[in-house]
Amino acid sequence: MSVPRPVLVVDLGAQYAQLIARRVREARVYSEIVPHSMPVADMLAKRPVAIILSGGPSSVYEPGAPQIDRALFEAGVPVFGICYGFQAMAQALGGTVEHTGQREFGGTKLAVLESGRLFDGLAPTQDVWMSHGDCVTAAPPGFGVTAQSAGAPVAAFEDLAGRRAGVQFHPEVAHTPDGQRMLEHFLYDIAGVERNWTNASIIADQVAAIREQVGDKQVLCALSGGVDSAVAAALVHRAIGDQLTCVFVDHGLLRAGEAEQVETDYVQATGIKLKVVNAADRFLGALSGVADPEQKRKIIGREFIRVFEQAAREIALEGDVEFLVQGTLYPDVVESGGGTGTASIKSHHNVGGLPDDLKFALVEPLRTLFKDEVRAIGAELGLPEAMVWRHPFPGPGLAIRIIGEVTRERLDVLRAADRIAREELTAAGLDRDVWQFPVVLLADVRSVGVQGDGRTYGHPIVLRPVTSEDAMTADWSRLPYPVIARISTRVTNEVPEVNRVVLDVTSKPPGTIEWE
Template sequence: MTTPRPVLVVDFGAQYAQLIARRVREAKVYSEIVPHSMPVAEMLAKDPAAIILSGGPSSVYEPGAPQVDGKLFDAGVPVFGICYGFQAMAQALGGTVAHTGRREFGGTPLRVAGESALMVGLPAEQNVWMSHGDSVSEAPQGFTVTATSAGAPVAAFEHVAQGFAGVQFHPEVGHTPHGQKMLERFLYDIARIEPTWTMGNIIDDQVAAIQAQVGSAEVICGLSGGVDSAVAAALVHKAVGDQLTCVFVDHGLLRAGEAEQVERDYVAATGIKLKVVDASERFLAALAGVTDPEEKRKIIGREFIRVFEAAAREIASAGDVQFLVQGTLYPDVVESGGGTGTANIKSHHNVGGLPDDLQFKLVEPLRTLFKDEVRALGATLGLPEEMVWRHPFPGPGLAIRIIGAVDRERLDILRAADKIGREELTAAGLDRDVWQFPVVLLADVRSVGVQGDGRTYGHPVVLRPVSSEDAMTADWSRLPYDVIAKISTRITNEVREVNRVVLDVTSKPPGTIEWE
């Protein structure tokens, strides 16, 4: 099996570096991520079809900031700079980057200035997603300035003859509506790359990689019932067949009906061997009195692994279990500080929460993918539609949707409220319009209410419907008021301990999708 010449995404510490690579693959072009510390000679040894320079948190003129080796631009390889990569490219080629004092963050109006290979056929005025404090004030010699904004006099430039282009904004995020078209114009029209990379190639590559890693050893997979672990299990099963046993751990932190659904439906859909472990008492005991979100996640990650180790010992009669499959996605990795130079926003239970003395080798076939890619992969593998399109649900479960300590009473309250929210969203036909719909219990907060002509002192719950494409950026979903009203009425009528329902209208950034 061979892969085409890659488009290399040079990671300067951006949380969006993997998203750029994903967008390139979405354009049916093969991509790989490399660190900015990789010497140019090693990059060129990969015979890249093009190179994309990612964003990053640094200022190009600060001491120690990562730079672009000028030799990169003498190699005859098309180059596209994004945000920090755009500034580093401009500086390396003789342009000027300065701190103008006019920062731009979030949605920003962009004006196209004249002819542009990147923006041909696109609106002359459009909205883009900016995130910068520095700006290119002067383009390198021979480059054409093709777009401007209020805070960026050079918001885009091109030198088509040399195969070079760059933009100050982020074309890779969903909040730049025409961004994918711009990336495709660079790939197809400037870099002259044919779109031949498909989901079938991804499956073939991963199956071959899993077979090479696992060999004849036994494998277990942590199955949660969510799309990530379901697709990871299906992919590993395609690679190694009955060497795989799925372990479903009921940690007592699931939503209403989920444990029964997994045990009943997943085996019927896939034919994979399934072992069910009820560990709810163990998890609740470990979480007793814990309120810190990071500590919750690390406890859950640790307990998961210990339960898996115990399950592996029971399965060991069939062979030596050496490998653990996880449905880890790239947003989990990057938010846990797993990117080059990225910040640790929160430790996901399957990344930052893993114990140091882990007894398994990890198999993570989805680690470089985003949620919509995973769904496409699941559909290609033949998983049922209801499984593929299930809303994302965090591995730590309802523990991180309870603000405060976790116990059975609080879990029961949240399960009841969450069930109502999901039922009404489905009844309104909005499941596909909403990326994720966390319902959050503010367990350590009480407010005064009036019900049945009497005073109440109950908990508030927060509705957090969000719309997203990749979980890296998100906006709150504008649900119809009558749907919100019905959810609120049902929760306050049917869940005795709740007397107030509020709506979270925060985007990501600055907030994350989950509250913890």
């Protein structure tokens, strides 16, 4: 993919490395994450316009703690240190880092001593988010101290001549309200970085890269209905038109209205050539009698492979298919250690897994993007809003939201309850406040209830709304009680098989977002 020169975020073990990279991109500047173990020469080979050193859990003076090679600061590239990165930078350049016993964790008042560039135009007292047990007690030669707190005599410093700066706190988190402005002051005013990472530039770069990669060959895409595969396919279609064929395997495990959304709304919006395979009976037959969640996943993956293989063979009759579109996102690349970009596929979460002998060259137009950027690109490409903002949905679909055997009747019950929950969330204007909203049917559980004048033994439904930024961690959504009440009332009134609605209030960890 053709991309601008990056701001490198050097990951020193921080829980916020991805968040830093996202904040840089929100400033319309392209960023990449690299491990602190990467040699400086390899970092510089990426021709970075600036480097940001992340936080981390270590103490700089402990044996084995990540250190920053002084050569990084002598390369003429602007550098910004955050938390541990700030301390490692200070130590490498001749400053002093000590364990004073004055730890600061959480919200902290910061006193700005002189505005410099980072705090230009900001209030003299700042609310910031701290997380440190060590602190910088003396800035390196050539650096001016620009802020302090009760536990950090040097909480920020700048060397404008060397285009270097750092802060003890975390400007990337929402708990530092002016943090994004501080980060932008570094990028624009200290590093002199250009704002060239926009939706239009991403689309233009991708279209050119896809055309160069694919040429006049045929391309295949497994379309799931999710935002990632939908946007990836739309980008490829913008580049090569009818050379792309999408395959939509309807396994009968989608939520109400989703198959129609793919087959009708998406095709109308994009003009994409779509092959639909209706395989619900096949999948339900294979799942008959199976309650174990891992077995469900394996069966669904196996059947998907077989159906997709057959569709690929039928399409290949019209011309050799050499490329496969994948909706791989940047977090997938980072979490897998960077990816290899090989042309042989074994499995992928977007398509449910492909066989070892099914070989394509990959086209991954979203490989450098975060989820929020993918949504923005989808909107720019004119995709239906309901598809762009669709909540993440597992590949095995409703099969792993039914605790017990998957049957057509149980799917109908869960679809009806799920539809009501989504309708009420939308009516309350909360769709974008919730990351994901699994609705779970406890099919193997019977709950006693009273409906009308008689006793009932119906199924419980579990509501599992969560908030998250990247699904690595999550918290249960504090939905307004009236919304929960409306969902409960409608489900128990409109879905006869259900007589109890419960709310899952478990965070991740210790729980997972999905129940199976």
